[in-house]
Amino acid sequence: xxxxxxxxxxxxxxxxxxxxxxxxxxxxxxxxxxxxxxxxxxxxxxxxxxxxxxxxxxxxxxxxxxxxxxxxxxxxxxxxxxxxxxxxxxxxxxxxxxxxxxxxxxxxxxxxxxxxxxxxxxxxxxxxxxxxxxxxxxxxxxxxxxxxxxxxxxxxxxxxxxxxxxxxxxxxxxxxxxxxxxxxxxxxxxxxxxxxxxxxxxxxxxxxxxxxxxxxxxxxxxxxxxxxxxxxxxxxxxxxxx
Amino acid sequence: xxxxxxxxxxxxxxxxxxxxxxxxxxxxxxxxxxxxxxxxxxxxxxxxxxxxxxxxxxxxxxxxxxxxxxxxxxxxxxxxxxxxxxxxxxxxxxxxxxxxxxxxxxxxxxxxxxxxxxxxxxxxxxxxxxxxxxxxxxxxxxxxxxxxxxxxxxxxxxxxxxxxxxxxxxxxxxxxxxxxxxxxxxxxxxxxxxxxxxxxxxxxxxxxxxxxxxxxxxxxxxxxxxxxxxxxxxxxxxxxxxxxxxxxxxxxxxxxxxxxxxxxxxxxxxxxxxxxxxxxxxxxxxx
Numbered sequence: 189x190x191x192x193x194x195x196x197x198x199x200x201x202x203x204x205x206x207x208x209x210x211x212x213x214x215x216x217x218x219x220x221x222x223x224x225x226x227x228x229x230x231x232x233x234x235x236x237x238x239x240x241x242x243x244x245x246x247x248x249x250x251x252x253x254x255x256x257x258x259x260x261x262x263x264x265x266x267x268x269x270x271x272x273x274x275x276x277x278x279x280x281x282x283x284x285x286x287x288x289x290x291x292x293x294x295x296x297x298x299x300x301x302x303x304x305x306x307x308x309x310x311x312x313x314x315x316x317x318x319x320x321x322x323x324x325x326x327x328x329x330x331x332x333x334x335x336x337x338x339x340x341x342x343x344x345x346x347x348x349x350x351x352x353x354x355x356x357x358x359x360x361x362x363x364x365x366x367x368x369x370x371x372x373x374x375x376x377x378x379x380x381x382x383x384x385x386x387x388x389x390x391x392x393x394x395x396x397x398x399x400x401x402x403x404x405x406x407x408x409x410x411x412x413x414x415x416x417x418x419x420x421x422x423x424x425x426x427x428x429x430x
Numbered sequence: 431x432x433x434x435x436x437x438x439x440x441x442x443x444x445x446x447x448x449x450x451x452x453x454x455x456x457x458x459x460x461x462x463x464x465x466x467x468x469x470x471x472x473x474x475x476x477x478x479x480x481x482x483x484x485x486x487x488x489x490x491x492x493x494x495x496x497x498x499x500x501x502x503x504x505x506x507x508x509x510x511x512x513x514x515x516x517x518x519x520x521x522x523x524x525x526x527x528x529x530x531x532x533x534x535x536x537x538x539x540x541x542x543x544x545x546x547x548x549x550x551x552x553x554x555x556x557x558x559x560x561x562x563x564x565x566x567x568x569x570x571x572x573x574x575x576x577x578x579x580x581x582x583x584x585x586x587x588x589x590x591x592x593x594x595x596x597x598x599x600x601x602x603x604x605x606x607x608x609x610x611x612x613x614x615x616x617x618x619x620x621x622x623x624x625x626x627x628x629x630x631x632x633x634x635x636x637x638x639x640x641x642x643x644x645x646x647x648x649x650x651x652x653x654x655x656x657x658x659x660x661x662x663x664x665x666x667x668x669x670x671x672x673x674x675x676x677x678x679x680x681x682x683x684x685x686x687x688x689x690x691x692x693x694x695x696x697x698x699x700x701x702x703x704x705x706x707x708x709x710x711x712x713x714x715x716x717x
Contacts, residue, residue: 190715197714263673265700268713403702 197262204254204275208282211247212327215282218244218289219323219386223316226296226379227309234300237293244286251279267403274400278330281389281396285323288382288389292316295375305369308376311358312383315351319383322348322390330393335401342394342408348387355380457489458704460694466494469634469664470515475529477510477519484510487529488690490683492634494664497656499679499696501672503716506685508668512636515666516552517545533634550577553627557639559619561611561626566603569611569622570594573630589629597625598655617648624655628663635659637667641674653678672712676700684708 192198218237225234255276258264264272299309322341329337356377363373398406470492477485485507492498492515500508510519517538519525531538538548550573561569570590573579580586590607594600599621603614611622620640627635637656641649656665656678669675675682676696683693684707692705703709710716 190710192714193716194714265672265676265712266703266709269701 194262197268200254200258200262201264201268201271204251204258204272207247207251207254208275208278209327209331211244211251211279211282212323212330214240214244214247215285215289216320216323216327218286219292219316219383220320222289222292222296223313223320223383225293226299226316227313229296229300229304231297231300234293234296238290238297241286241290244283248279248283252276255279267400270400270403274396277396278393281392285386285389288386292379292382295379299372299375302372305362305372305376308359308362308373311355312376312379315348315355315380315383318351319348319387319390322387326390326393326397330397333397333401335398338394338397338401339406339408342391342398342406345387345391348384352380352384457690458692458694458708460692460698460704466496466664468492469494469533470666471532471535472511472514473530473532475511475514475527475531477507477514478526478528479522480524484688485514486688488685489529490690490693492664492666493681494633495660495662496681497660497665497667497679498681498683499675500666500668500683500685501670501675501711502685502691503711504670505687507688508683508685509638510688511685511690512638512666512668515634515636516549516554518549518554520545550630551632552634552636553630553632555620555623555627555635555637555640557642559616559623559643561614561619561622563610563612565608566594566611566614566622567607570625570629573626577630579630593625593629594622596628596659597621598651598658599625615648617644617651620644620648620652621655624652624659628659632663634664634666637665639668639670642670649674672700684711686711 192201218240221233222237224230225237255272258272259269262268299305322344326338326341329335329341359373359377359380363370395406398404468491472488472490472492475485475488476483488507488511490511500512502508513519514527514531515533515538519527527539533552537543538552562572564572567590570593571580571586574586574589580589591600594603599618602618603622611619614622620643624635624640641652644652653674656667659665660680667675667678679696681693682696682699684691684699684703684705686707692699692703692708694704699708700712703712
């Protein structure tokens, strides 16, 4: 597309997009490292994730400041306006993603003090890999400004829900079988919940990308996984945010 | 990771909006919102200045009780088009207008139409305020008097007061109606000219960059006035200020190189234009 007549304006918009992509890269790494630290019982890595969260918070504030400045000084319209607004929305989703990753790492630190529970942490790892992949795909779609990539991520959110529900049942079974696992099981349950929420943020990001590029609201019907009637579902489980 | 810093602009599937071929492309017309019935219908209007074509086959419906903004770069034909609607181009030697312009279904270029009467129905406000070198009162009273809209001094007083009130100027000039109109500030003069235009009870008001010579406060007053006048009149405004077009109009038409490129609801044009040239212009990408 053509350059802006005022070159600095175009530069500022590009900078905003680049910073969101950078922030996305960091959030993606935080999620992957947090899950890794749990799987490998790596205390140093978990501490590093907790410490790095401040960096994400700072990037969020910086992007917001720059977007507000651009809106005030350049009065963007049409695709430029959508791009500025999308950067602010994405920064919020990424900042929340970072908070959830930090929370996983903190719980990992507590789990590392107890006995290893390999089958359970492996399930968390599998779910974490899936969520990290979705986050990576949606951020790639953002960087490349590809609507199709965003739609693909949006369409696969049910896989995450499926994992979450399976993990929920698995953990429940363990805890019922051996009450000594309840503390660890509860931490793992929260980790699964956090990962499920990160998946929701990836879905939000996909919707924002769709709006930024097309100017239309995304109105697709999300395929709903048909749940086992005995399992907690997004509709009946009060802890699941819609 | 592919990195596309220059985001794909508007258009689904990540593509750029289609750049329609320059010649003979029909304009993009999208959703019409809650606007009045068509007041003026232009069909295939072309304008030639001494044989040189300045406007190419413009067809556009102008709704009543609505503000329609005409935007586009200098020389795009927006003012030329505006002037066809009250036959101002008649006064330019060597100027030829083809096509058809109907107001309420009536051809305004028909032989039976008196351009002077037409211009009373279709008032015009220019870029530079142009009050007559007469008193404030006489500026407003002039039109009703020559068109026989007031027969007595008392009736004329009523028309002058009502017009000045409608133009939002009454409070400021009530105590000096008999001082010269040229002694007012620029913004006041522009509102005086609007009062003069509405004194003859027009149906349409054409405005050719009415605020470009005014400061932001005077501009805001005129914009507020335009919004109030919209309830009674069909208003067409030519403006170089995209922000002004966005603020005051409900419909926007974008012209480029003598052609109508895109027209639609102002909100749509400024959030999601369908045509590449419109997008380039409103986002400041015209080279």
